[in-house]
Amino acid sequence: MSKLILDNKSYNSRLIVGTGKYKDLNETKLAIEATGAEMVTVAIRRMNIGQDKNKLNLLDFISPEKYTILPNTAGCYTAEDAIRTCNLAAEILGGKKLVKLEVLGDKKTLYPNLTETLKAAEILVKDGFKIMVYTTDDPLVAKELENIGCISVMPLAAPIGSGLGIQNKYNILSIVENATVPIIVDAGVGTASDASIVMELGCDGVLMNTAIACADNPVLMASAMKKAVEAGYEAFHAGRIIKKKYASASSPTKGSLFDNK
Amino acid sequence: MNIFVNQKKIIIPKESTIISILANLDIEDKYLAIEVNENILPKSEYDKYIIQENDKIGIINAIGGG
Numbered sequence: 001m002s003k004l005i006l007d008n009k010s011y012n013s014r015l016i017v018g019t020g021k022y023k024d025l026n027e028t029k030l031a032i033e034a035t036g037a038e039m040v041t042v043a044i045r046r047m048n049i050g051q052d053k054n055k056l057n058l059l060d061f062i063s064p065e066k067y068t069i070l071p072n073t074a075g076c077y078t079a080e081d082a083i084r085t086c087n088l089a090a091e092i093l094g095g096k097k098l099v100k101l102e103v104l105g106d107k108k109t110l111y112p113n114l115t116e117t118l119k120a121a122e123i124l125v126k127d128g129f130k131i132m133v134y135t136t137d138d139p140l141v142a143k144e145l146e147n148i149g150c151i152s153v154m155p156l157a158a159p160i161g162s163g164l165g166i167q168n169k170y171n172i173l174s175i176v177e178n179a180t181v182p183i184i185v186d187a188g189v190g191t192a193s194d195a196s197i198v199m200e201l202g203c204d205g206v207l208m209n210t211a212i213a214c215a216d217n218p219v220l221m222a223s224a225m226k227k228a229v230e231a232g233y234e235a236f237h238a239g240r241i242i243k244k245k246y247a248s249a250s251s252p253t254k255g256s257l258f259d260n261k
Numbered sequence: 262m263n264i265f266v267n268q269k270k271i272i273i274p275k276e277s278t279i280i281s282i283l284a285n286l287d288i289e290d291k292y293l294a295i296e297v298n299e300n301i302l303p304k305s306e307y308d309k310y311i312i313q314e315n316d317k318i319g320i321i322n323a324i325g326g327g
Binding site (some may be wrong): 025046074187207210 | 321
């Protein structure tokens, strides 16, 4: 695969993974290693004061020295909250301003609130943040977020954690065809073939969390997803055959032993 | 005096700083951010800012998420 370039850094892996929902930090570390991911998302929260003092923190297991840490604004329902979270993230990570912007509109579907997303994106970009933005598969909004200055647009395949895979291939295709920034499908992927389909549409990457963390065997699913993203990328770049209504024989008829009409 | 740390009321001595609070809670100052009344306190102020009565201190870190 050619390298994925984000915020002037190049990545061998086109799979970005979340760090939530695992049974423990050890499983998180093993699964992420199996994905080959080089960028991982984290959430920004109040520290659990009074927890077991020997309990290690996530960044002790998933080191910012080894991985690009992509803090998200999960749980934010307004632009104001998202902006505050991004500023806290930058403070935690020593001034680094690469963030995943998500501003939610509804607790049941976790669908993004596009009005607040656009508002937050505009303010954050002006403040020097490098935004990878979670959005719907609406092609017009995707282009608007790109025009605002987001470095990557991340349309959902389906609701977060739903495992449904891409619900509207034609919208994703439209977004990809009109984009000049990397398009990374984020949310809703369920299994390996879903990830391959994302890449076969020409997307630049996939971001997932639940599909791996909540699989029966997360480390095995992590390995499957790594291969799926690579397979989908290669299939897209190989140039697939067109779909035909009728058969087209794979073996020549000339010289056939039998006279079949 | 009373202050709030991550929404929990605690009693601390007067003239406390963020450094003394982190030490009392046995929290290492690594990969975290501090808010005082919803404003980020720069690291350079952790040993300078004198915590006031009823200050709301937030100790924020990164955890697993998608």
